[in-house]
Amino acid sequence: MKETPLSNCERRFLLRAIEEKKRLDGRQTYDYRNIKISFGTDYGCCTVELGKTRVLGQVSCELVSPKLNRATEGILFFNLELSQMAAPAFEPGRQSDLLVKLNRLLERCLRNSKCIDTESLCVVAGEKVWQIRVDLHLLNHDGNIIDAASIAAIVALCHFRRPDVSVQGDEVTLYTLEERDPVPLSIHHMPICVSFAFFQQGTYLLVDPNEREERVMDGLLVIAMNKHREICTIQSSGGIMLLKDQVLRCSKIAGVKVAEITELIQKALANDQKVRKEGGKFGFAESIANQRITAFRMEKAPIDTSDVEEKAEEIISEAEPPSEVVSKPVLWTPGTAQIGEGIENSWGDLEDSEKEDEDEGGSDEAIILDSIKMDTGEVSNIGSQDAPIVLSDSEEEEMIILEPDKNPKKIRTQTISATQVKAPSKKPVKKRKKKRAAN
Amino acid sequence: MAEAAAVVAESLAGYRARAARAVLEQVVLPGEELLLPGQEDGEGPGSAGERPLRLNAGARSGGRVVCGPGLRRCGDRLLVTKCGRLRHKEPGSGNGGGVYWVDSQQKRYVPVKGDHVIGIVTAKSGDIFKVDVGGSEPASLSYLSFEGATKRNRPNVQVGDLIYGQFVVANKDMEPEMVCIDSCGRANGMGVIGQDGLLFKVTLGLIRRLLAPDCEILQEVGKLYPLEIVFGMNGRIWVKAKTIQQTLILANILEACEHMTADQRKQIFSRLAES
Numbered sequence: 001m002k003e004t005p006l007s008n009c010e011r012r013f014l015l016r017a018i019e020e021k022k023r024l025d026g027r028q029t030y031d032y033r034n035i036k037i038s039f040g041t042d043y044g045c046c047t048v049e050l051g052k053t054r055v056l057g058q059v060s061c062e063l064v065s066p067k068l069n070r071a072t073e074g075i076l077f078f079n080l081e082l083s084q085m086a087a088p089a090f091e092p093g094r095q096s097d098l099l100v101k102l103n104r105l106l107e108r109c110l111r112n113s114k115c116i117d118t119e120s121l122c123v124v125a126g127e128k129v130w131q132i133r134v135d136l137h138l139l140n141h142d143g144n145i146i147d148a149a150s151i152a153a154i155v156a157l158c159h160f161r162r163p164d165v166s167v168q169g170d171e172v173t174l175y176t177l178e179e180r181d182p183v184p185l186s187i188h189h190m191p192i193c194v195s196f197a198f199f200q201q202g203t204y205l206l207v208d209p210n211e212r213e214e215r216v217m218d219g220l221l222v223i224a225m226n227k228h229r230e231i232c233t234i235q236s237s238g239g240i241m242l243l244k245d246q247v248l249r250c251s252k253i254a255g256v257k258v259a260e261i262t263e264l265i266q267k268a269l270a271n272d273q274k275v276r277k278e279g280g281k282f283g284f285a286e287s288i289a290n291q292r293i294t295a296f297r298m299e300k301a302p303i304d305t306s307d308v309e310e311k312a313e314e315i316i317s318e319a320e321p322p323s324e325v326v327s328k329p330v331l332w333t334p335g336t337a338q339i340g341e342g343i344e345n346s347w348g349d350l351e352d353s354e355k356e357d358e359d360e361g362g363s364d365e366a367i368i369l370d371s372i373k374m375d376t377g378e379v380s381n382i383g384s385q386d387a388p389i390v391l392s393d394s395e396e397e398e399m400i401i402l403e404p405d406k407n408p409k410k411i412r413t414q415t416i417s418a419t420q421v422k423a424p425s426k427k428p429v430k431k432r433k434k435k436r437a438a439n
Numbered sequence: 440m441a442e443a444a445a446v447v448a449e450s451l452a453g454y455r456a457r458a459a460r461a462v463l464e465q466v467v468l469p470g471e472e473l474l475l476p477g478q479e480d481g482e483g484p485g486s487a488g489e490r491p492l493r494l495n496a497g498a499r500s501g502g503r504v505v506c507g508p509g510l511r512r513c514g515d516r517l518l519v520t521k522c523g524r525l526r527h528k529e530p531g532s533g534n535g536g537g538v539y540w541v542d543s544q545q546k547r548y549v550p551v552k553g554d555h556v557i558g559i560v561t562a563k564s565g566d567i568f569k570v571d572v573g574g575s576e577p578a579s580l581s582y583l584s585f586e587g588a589t590k591r592n593r594p595n596v597q598v599g600d601l602i603y604g605q606f607v608v609a610n611k612d613m614e615p616e617m618v619c620i621d622s623c624g625r626a627n628g629m630g631v632i633g634q635d636g637l638l639f640k641v642t643l644g645l646i647r648r649l650l651a652p653d654c655e656i657l658q659e660v661g662k663l664y665p666l667e668i669v670f671g672m673n674g675r676i677w678v679k680a681k682t683i684q685q686t687l688i689l690a691n692i693l694e695a696c697e698h699m700t701a702d703q704r705k706q707i708f709s710r711l712a713e714s
Contacts, residue, residue: 005571007559008599009677013637017683024687 003089006215014216018204024212025051030253032208035261037155037268041283043182044160048152050208052142055149057156058135061163063174066122066129074121075131078107080138080149087141102146105235106136109150109191109224113232116157117186123165124172130162132185143211146222150193155265159272160185191232192261194254196221202240207253221247223254227262456516459525459539467525467541473517475504509541544644548573548673550609557632557671558602558617570602573640573673576614580604584618586626594631601632601677603669632669636679639690643674645697656696659708660689 014024021029033051040046044059066073080103082090110116121130134156136149161182164175197209197217206213209220219238225231231251236242275282329337456472467473506512509521519525523543530537548556550572558570561577569577580602585594596602608616619629649657650670660666664685669677676693680686688711696704 002571004573005559005561005599007601007638008597009601009632009634009636010638011599013635013683013686017687020683022683022687024690026687026691 003087006212010212011216014212015199018199018206018213023206024210027208029205030207030257032257032261035151035264037151037265038284039159039268039272039282044156046152046156046159047139047284048148048155050144050148050151051210052140053144053148054139055145055152056137056139057149057152059156059160060133060135061160062131062133063123063128064131065127066125070118071126072122072129073118074129076111076116076118077131077133078103078110078136078153079134080106080136082138082141082145085140086138090141101237102149105146105193105222105233106149106153108233108235109193110134110153113189113191113224113226115154115187115189115191115226115232117188120186124167128172132157132160132162141211143214144195144208146193147195147208150191150224151261151265154187154190154192155268157185158187158190158265158269189226189228189230190262190265191224191226192258193222193224193233194257196223196250196253198238198240198242202242202246205246205250207257221250223251225251225254225258227259229255459517459527462525463527464524466522467519468522469520471519472513473510473519473525473539475515475517505538507538507540509543510539542644542647544642546640546642546674548643550574550578550606550615551672552606552609554609554672555603555605555629555670556617556673557638557669557675557677558604558673560596560598560600560602563596563598568596568602570604570617572615572617572671573675574615578606578615578617580617580619584620585630586620586624596631601638603629603632603671605629632677633667633679636667636677637686637690638675638677639694640674641676641694642697643672645693646670646672646674646676649693649696655701656693656704659704660692663708663711664689 017023023029025033027033034049036049038047038049042058045057047054047056064075067075080099082095082099082102084090084092116132121132123129134153136152138145138149161184163177164180164183166173166175195208197206197213198204198219198221199206199217201218206217209217214220217238219236219240219242221242222233222235222237223231224233234247234251272282329339331337456474458476459473460476462473506517509519509523511518511520517539519541521541521543523541526540526542528538550556556572558572558578558580560568560580561571562569566582568580568582570580571577582588582593582596583590584604588594602617602619604617604619605621606615606617619626619631621627621629648654650672660668664680666678666680666685666689668679668689671677676690678686678689678693680689692707692711695707699707
């Protein structure tokens with residue numbers, strides 16, 4: 001689907017509101033939306049909600065052989081995907097620009113900053129190293145994907161535990177999760193991206209832009225920083241001219257914000273660890289609150305269940321037993337059997353053409369029988385094939401009846417005659433062979 | 440054959456179809472079958488299969504029953520196609536059996552003929568405007584469908600403007616067409632919506648609630664500030680008040696009304712009225 005276009009009055013309103021220092025949801029200029037972090041049952045699975053923007057992160061690991069020029073370092077792999085449920089405009093083929101931009105920014109933020117110690121991921125130099133893969137999925141797009149994605153990535157990495165490995169001489173033992181507790185990754189610092197949106201050629205600045213604000217902004221500045229006030233990555237897009245002191249101011253704001261967010265992350269991780277240690281319930285089902293639509297809430301009606309059992313028995317005793325299903329298969333020829341009866345074919349034309357095929361087939365040579373498709377209610381007992389079957393006004397005097405085992409042919413003529421009775425007006429009786437042309 | 444199919448359907452479903460009257464205001468799920476009032480006699484417990492088939496629709500008590508959104512006629516019963524609460528409205532003039540429909544919650548709009556919607560003009564091509572209404576296709580709006588428009592006197596519509604109009608053609612096989620003029624040729628409130636103000640999106644159920652007669656929310660909102668407001672059945676609301684702050688407050692209140700109970704709402708309104 002195409003993106004909903006932004007109307008002129010919305011754009012005007014947003015810009016005027018920003019000039020008056022008002023945001024749509026009542027935030028201040030430097031305020032972040034509510035950040036909620038929740039963890040899944042597996043280690044390394046987390047969901048981050050930045051307002052309504054939602055990102056799911058999952059970390060997994062695998063033993064592989066290292067790159068040739070980096071024989072003692074593990075491999076990191078980051079992947080962000082924009083799911084189609086995030087916004088109607090995200091379609092499988094159409095997101096390439098935004099996707100590439102976000103992926104590159106994420107890689108620079110996490111890989112080039114060396115926040116993860118890749119040397120510690122080495123198991124046997126030159127042969128086996130850990131490959132850590134971080135998959136991020138955007139579940140809902142309400143602005144500022146990059147911030148939410150970077151938080152999700154670093155939280156998932158901090159939460160993840162890899163299986164323990166021990167090396168003794170030439171022997172490498174990989175312990176399963178039951179044998180030894182898994183080991184966390186060694187993370188030096190936590191880089192987090194902070195986005196600044198600029199409006200009116202850099203005059204006005206907003207932190208953590210909403211989706212609407214992103215549509216009317218002139219340019220975007222992303223600063224990735226950790227809590228030690230080290231800038232890991234800085235990127236300016238949109239082509240606006242920024243002054244030096246503007247960038248410095250933004251970096252100061254980013255420092256404050258990153259400190260707050262890092263504290264939040266530490267608290268969330270500590271909480272989760274505590275719950276797991278105490279044996280309490282953890283996982284998404286516990287942490288994501290139910291969202292109810294109160295407009296359709298019904299009052300609970302007390303149900304009297306005391307006489308349910310008697311009522312059920314009443315109903316069962318009065319109901320008819322279900323009709324018995326004939327389940328004995330009938331063997332026509334070796335390799336061909338029929339189970340049950342089909343429903344009558346209600347297509348008039350098909351009856352005619354089928355009969356014609358059967359005619360021609362019957363008068364010429366030995367018949368290869370398919371399972372019988374047409375059967376009517378009148379032909380009820382296939383089981384009694386040995387009873388003599390009367391051929392009523394059948395036109396097929398010339399038809400040769402072959403009997404491999406039982407008398408299948410008689411059944412077929414019976415069905416033919418039965419259907420013939422059913423549709424007498426459909427075709428003139430004499431001109432059988434030409435009825436296709438007549439019809 | 441219809442009888443046999445009906446019997447098969449009953450035994451496959453594993454339960455008996457319920458009377459529509461008994462299920463009013465309760466949640467129904469897609470796939471349920473409901474009986475209209477005229478058919479309830481033969482449905483005592485255990486009479487599976489012996490029900491006489493009523494083919495004569497006119498002899499039913501209550502006359503003609505209209506089935507509204509979320510319901511479909513299936514044989515001589517109503518089949519539920521959307522989940523929600525079943526509602527019924529008695530006929531005003533006495534004939535007919537009234538209207539049954541399912542009140543469901545939805546955000547995605549599907550164009551329906553006769554609906555008044557707010558659209559955004561996306562393109563001008565020759566004689567028609569392409570207007571985005573939130574459906575799968577943009578609707579087309581001819582420049583002659585405005586009040587007082589002639590070939591020489593074209594309406595002043597730019598790309599990105601907001602239009603309030605109604606659908607004259609809206610089905611699943613053709614692109615929808617809308618007009619800003621009613622059947623007498625008068626605008627009747629439709630046309631280009633003014634320049635300022637804020638457009639925001641809510642669910643379709645909230646719009647229907649707000650547009651119901653005697654809507655409390657609207658009365659309370661009207662007491663707060665003087666305002667202009669336009670509701671589109673496609674979930675879009677345009678609101679304009681004297682200052683930007685007031686407009687923002689109104690927009691946030693209307694969006695939040697979706698999930699608030701009446702008491703919470705009254706609290707918020709009283710707090711706003713004080714400040």
